[in-house]
Amino acid sequence: MAGNSQRRGAINKSKKGASVGTGGHRRRGLEGKGPTPKAEERPNHKKYKMAKAAEKRRPSAPRKRGDEGEWAAGRNSVLEVLRADVPVSTLYIAEGIDRDDRVREILSIAVDRRLSVLDATKQELDRFTDSAVHQGVAAKLPPYEYAHPDDLLVAAQDAGQVPLIVVVDSITDPRNLGAIIRSASGFGAHGVVIPERRAAGMTASAWKTSAGAAARVPVARATNLTRQLKAYADEGLMVVGLAADGEVSLPDLDLADGPLVLVVGSEGKGLSRLVAETCDQLVSIPMASSLESLNAGVAAGIALYAIDQKRQA
Structure with missing residues (x-):
């Protein structure tokens, strides 16, 4: 019966004297500790250790290109990069290598x-360059x-100019991208837009082919090219796209003097x-022979030249 101090064991007899019950001391001592954590959350539990080991084995998310x-x-690659004024953060030279003319020019630059x-x-250069043939020389861009x-x-508004933007659609050769950037710089475009995925980015090859124009013309990335257009x-x-079967011939393009996006x-x-x-329009470049074709870099250069001539006229 609750509260009955006459029941057997209800009174604790000790040297300090008799006491009745615990008075709730044990219950109050357990208050505030909350529920027992799950096994996966207890550091000394086997399941916790297994979960941490699985996290270490799990591959990290891939980095975005350009990050x-x-x-x-x-030696040749590094020298070409330096001659083309490609930005370089650090040069690495292996200890004790033969310093030929190329190495001496690299150090001079x-x-x-x-x-x-x-x-x-x-061994460090092997690790940095994924075991490429570095010949004792490497450069970090x-x-x-x-x-x-x-x-x-x-940029166009700040310059008080009619916008001209070049958009490239899934170009995978960085040399073509570099050539397009070079033409964009030469014919007054305000920048180049590339897709974020499945396309060439601003690699050392693109920098070299642009012949320094990449330092003057901004290159932007779009997550979704169609949405950006x-x-x-x-x-x-x-928005004007270059296409072999375009309905308008490039010399007949009448949109060149207005705000324009050229898609290659x-x-x-x-x-x-x-x-x-x-x-809005698909434009073709007239060719002397139907069997001939132009790569993306050359086609962009011809179209930008024609647009520039119409704007100046």
Whole structure:
């Protein structure tokens, strides 16, 4: 019976004297500790240790292109990068290598540009360059800082000029991308937009082919190219795509003097279907023979030249 101190065992007899019950001391001592944690949350439990080991084995999420720097390996490659004024953060020279004319020129350029030059072992260079044939010389390129597509419109507005933007659709050859950037710089474009995925980025090859133009013309990345083209159209720009079967010949293009986006397709397939459907006009470059074709870099250069001539006229 509750509260009955007469029941057997209810009174604790000790040297300190008799006491009745616990008075709730044990219950109050357990208050505030909460429920017992799950096995996976207790550091000394087997399941906790198994979960932590699984996390270590799980591969990390891949980095986006452009978020990491790039390596140039080999004496010729590093020398070409430096001659083309490609940005370099650090040069690595293996200890005790034969310093031929190329190495001496590399060091001379590094001194002129005040680049950081560090000693490295062959094993370190193997690790840095994924075991490429580095010949004791490697250069670390910093990550390229891509612009936002809206920045290109702002640049045109700040300059008080009619916007001209080049968009490349799934071009995978960085040399073609570099050639397009070079033409964009030469014919007054305010920037180049590339897709974020499945396309060439600003690698050392693109930098070299641009012949330094990549330092003058901003390159932006778009997550969704079709959506970006529609955003440009909403801002009042006409979207023109280069296509072999375009309904308008380049000399007959009458949109050149207005706000314009020129879209250049990939080397093999040209414009993708959704991009082609988003264009206001598809323009073809007249050729002397139907069997002849132009790569993306050359086609962009011809189209930008024609647009520039119409704007000046």
